Structures are given as structure tokens and as C-alpha cells.
Amino acid sequence: MTLTAGDKAPAFTLPDASGTPHSLADYAGKNVIVYFYPKAMTPGCTTQACDFRDNMAAFTGKNYVVIGISPDKGTALQEFTDQESLPFLLLGDEDKSTLNAYGAFGTKNMYGKEVQGVIRSTFVIDESGTITHALYNVNATGHVAKLRETLGV
Numbered sequence: 367m368t369l370t371a372g373d374k375a376p377a378f379t380l381p382d383a384s385g386t387p388h389s390l391a392d393y394a395g396k397n398v399i400v401y402f403y404p405k406a407m408t409p410g411c412t413t414q415a416c417d418f419r420d421n422m423a424a425f426t427g428k429n430y431v432v433i434g435i436s437p438d439k440g441t442a443l444q445e446f447t448d449q450e451s452l453p454f455l456l457l458g459d460e461d462k463s464t465l466n467a468y469g470a471f472g473t474k475n476m477y478g479k480e481v482q483g484v485i486r487s488t489f490v491i492d493e494s495g496t497i498t499h500a501l502y503n504v505n506a507t508g509h510v511a512k513l514r515e516t517l518g519v
Contacts, residue, residue, distance in 0.1 A: 368469040369500045375400075375491040376467035380435065380457035383444035388433075388457060390495070397430045398491040399513070402470035403506075404484040406438045406446035406456070410506035414486070415452055417510035422453050428519045430490075435459050437484065469502070488513060 369376075375398075379389040390398065401418070403411045418425075418432050425432055432454040438446075443456040465471035470487040473480050486506065490499040490513075499516065501509075 368502060369489065369497055371498055371500060373497045373500070375489065375495050375497050376464070378435075378459075378464040378467065380459050380464060381440060382455060382457055383440045383447060385440055388455060390491070393431050393433075394495065395493050397428070397493060399425065399430055399432045399488065400468075400491065401432070401434050401486075401488040402465055402468065402484055403434055403436050403486060406436060406442040407449065410486075411436070412446075412450060414506040414509060415446070416450055417507075418454060419450065419452050421510050421514060424514060424519045428517070430517075430519070431455075433457060435464060437462055437465065474503075490517065 375390060377390055379387050381387055403414060405411055415434060434456045437460055438458050440458055443458055447456055459465050462471050465484060470485050472485060474483055474485050485502055486504050488501045488504055489497055492498050
């Protein structure tokens with residue numbers, strides 16, 4: 367299952383590094399960028415997270431909130447946040463229910479082999495909870511610059 371622009375964003379409530387739950391509904395009235403990444407502190411995921419970090423002023427200046435979601439446990443989320451000084455929320459989806467709801471978990475090609483895993487994906491959700499951009503199989507490098515261009519931020 368994949369989502370497309372115009373679809374209602376699937377609701378979610380997931381824990382942050384300390385176990386505090388956060389819901390998509392908490393951000394009603396804001397533009398939200400939800401990005402799904404495979405694993406904290408891996409090279410590609412670090413590149414992508416640092417790109418979001420380094421471009422936060424541009425996103426927040428246009429009323430965007432950035433949320434990163436992975437199947438990581440809270441300890442890994444906290445370590446990743448601390449190690450890279452990430453100024454945005456990371457949430458853990460250990461049971462992969464939100465990943466599945468967004469179509470961000472499934473079969474992917476990794477080094478020539480088909481494997482099951484997180485499909486690096488980004489969703490832009492408007493103030494009313496509607497998806498305006500659904501981007502699957504994005505590259506870790508250069509993705510944030512392309513997203514800024516697409517969004518005009």
C-alpha cells in the first residue's frame with residue numbers, strides 16, 4: 367500500500383526517546399514533515415538527519431515541523447539526538463504499525479538482494495492532516511535540498 371497526495375495522513379501515537387507519546391493530532395494547524403528512516407546512527411540516516419538539522423530554520427520559518435520515525439528503541443533515539451544535536455522530534459515505531467500504515471515498510475532492494483525493511487520515505491502533511499507530498503525510496507544524500515526546492519522553502 368502506498369499513499370498519495372490528497373490522502374488523509376494516517377493517525378499515529380508513538381513514543382519519543384523518553385517514552386512520552388506524541389500524536390500526529392498534536393500538530394493540527396501546522397505543516398508536518400514526517401520522514402521514515404531505517405536505523406539511527408547509520409551513515410545514510412545520519413546524513414539525512416543532519417541535513418534536516420542544518421535546514422531547520424528554513425522549515426520552521428515556513429511553519430513546518432519535522433518528525434523522524436524509525437523502528438529504533440528509545441535509547442537509540444536519545445543517543446542519535448544527542449550525538450548529532452538534532453533539534454527535531456524522533457519517534458520509535460518498534461512494532462512497525464505506523465511504518466506499515468504509511469507504506470514505508472516492505473520489500474526493498476539492498477545491494478542487489480530483496481529484503482524486508484524500512485523504505486526511506488518522506489510525507490508532507492498540511493494543517494488539516496492531508497498529505498500534500500508522498501515521496502518513497504528517497505536518497506539519504508540530497509533529499510532535503512530537493513524537498514526544500516519542492517516546497518519552496
